[in-house]
Amino acid sequence: MADNKPRIAIFPGSFDPFTIGHASIVKRGLPLFDHIVIGVGVNESKRTLYGSDDRVEQIRQLYAYEPRISVEAYTDLTIDFAKRMSASFILRGLRSVKDFEYERDIATMNQRLSGIETVLLFTEPEYSSISSSVVRELISYDKDVSAFLPTQDNIL
Numbered sequence: 005m006a007d008n009k010p011r012i013a014i015f016p017g018s019f020d021p022f023t024i025g026h027a028s029i030v031k032r033g034l035p036l037f038d039h040i041v042i043g044v045g046v047n048e049s050k051r052t053l054y055g056s057d058d059r060v061e062q063i064r065q066l067y068a069y070e071p072r073i074s075v076e077a078y079t080d081l082t083i084d085f086a087k088r089m090s091a092s093f094i095l096r097g098l099r100s101v102k103d104f105e106y107e108r109d110i111a112t113m114n115q116r117l118s119g120i121e122t123v124l125l126f127t128e129p130e131y132s133s134i135s136s137s138v139v140r141e142l143i144s145y146d147k148d149v150s151a152f153l154p155t156q157d158n159i160l
């Protein structure tokens with residue numbers, strides 16, 4: 005049923021760091037929603053290369069000129085974060101069969117627990133092999149990863 009509620013989605017992830025693969029999902033999700041909240045998941049027991057403040061800051065700077073995108077860190081369960089943001093949708097990206105199985109289980113559970121629907125977008129083929137973990141690996145060998153990191157000029 006149509007109503008006037010803004011269509012808000014969260015795009016949750018670790019974003020350690022935020023890559024051009026992530027930026028592509030945000031860009032393609034934007035026409036589907038009025039607002040996207042990029043949620044930087046903070047899990048104290050998970051070791052990350054970048055602290056949560058740095059990850060939030062990196063992404064906030066990228067989207068500083070796009071009022072339909074905001075960036076928040078969160079520590080609670082993803083569906084509770086979604087509710088706090090008044091979001092009815094969770095946006096995620098799918099690269100592979102491996103992603104599919106994982107996403108299906110979580111999406112099914114989230115839907116059952118909260119009614120929040122997950123919207124999955126297939127990766128653009130040129131980004132299918134890009135992951136934060138590969139970028140972190142390259143960084144650990146002092147390689148230039150700039151080709152995999154978005155800039156303000158190429159995100160939207």
Ligand code: ADP
Pocket residue numbers: 016017018019020023024025026029095096097098099103126127128131132133134135136
């Ligand atoms: P998580 O730890 O929750 O998987 P990630 O930061 O690795 O967080 O990813 C966040 C979301 O972005 C996930 O839905 C993931 O599948 C998607 N994603 C990551 N890399 C890409 C890519 N290259 N293309 C499309 N989607 C991607």
